[in-house]
Amino acid sequence: MDATAVSDHVGTASAIKMRRSIMIKGLEALVESYPNARHYGVEDHMLPTLAETFPNIDWESLGAYLFSRVARHGKRRAEEMAEAARTVAETGIPPTMAEAIAAKQQWMNAPAAA
Template sequence: MPDSKDTLAAPRVAMIGFGEAGSAFAAPGGWNGRASGWDIVPDRCAAMAQYGVTAGSNAAQALADADIILSLVTADSAVNAASDYAPLMKAGALWCDMNSVSPGSKLMAAQAVTAAGGRYVDVAVMAPVEKGRDVPLLISGPDAEVARAMLATLGFARARIVGDEVGRASSIKMIRSIMVKGMEALTYECAAAAEKAGVMDEVMSSLDASEKDWDWMTRTAYNRERMETHGLRRAAEMEEVARTLRELGVEPVMSEGTVTLQRRAAKPKARRNKAA
């Protein structure tokens, strides 16, 4: 298996997919002719040379000598990439699945990689890839420690192991995204309505005034208690919020979901009080 000191000191890396993430990771250079890549888009293969990456004439050529493979395809292609390309890599090579997919998808990809004689590692990229190799990574799987050491030699200095089970790193990433991407969507919906109503400055100032300097554990406990105690009343208010948005010509996608969750979260005592 490619876990010798020589391999760790100078691993050969192959990238499957050379879009935004691949180019960002390759841009700092320093891989000294030890990097190859493959992408189904010909223009991306052509672009690899300017980053010091040798484009294979086909996937098999790109993967043949790699000690570590970075899978950087689109989310809907992650499992197929593992199924299609893992049989092309040498026995014992590390397949680092850096795609943003569910734990279940990672497990399916892992089965394909291990069946082909490779070693699968679940890697979650925890910040925008514009940070390049300075991006924080979470790693999980039976070979997480070997992967962390090898990624460090490639310049990924901010990798942290979170467990030895495939799927744990991606669970953290996916569940965190509920908040991160959800807040983005809520912000978009709120701002669209505020602009339509001509009250952007007032709404933003009111939000600033009500912001609490809490850590997320405290904030989560508070928000859940509010929903359990006052969910029905808040659901009724959010129904009027959704009506307001429709009157403004803004589709209340997030607000209507909030109505549903507020109502479901209400505890039985709150339901009885509402009925009374």
């Protein structure tokens, strides 16, 4: 483990980790678009448009990777996002995305979703 001090203030490292988690878990929650695109038969059209918008990302590989992470860690991630939502709310900002991410992570890890 390569630990680096980020601040003399207690909680700074946790704040960094939680804000980063909202971004990462948000990306994971967005993978709902993949099975939806497949359902509607538009996956082969959707992925190239994503590649046009973000040309440095391999969207097919990223989708597979994110799905595997949610399948492996979804329950813990949903709990982490619920906590992140509480800390966002403490700032006075509505935790709309963090709450939605927590719900999506929970749904994607539920036995019926598997």
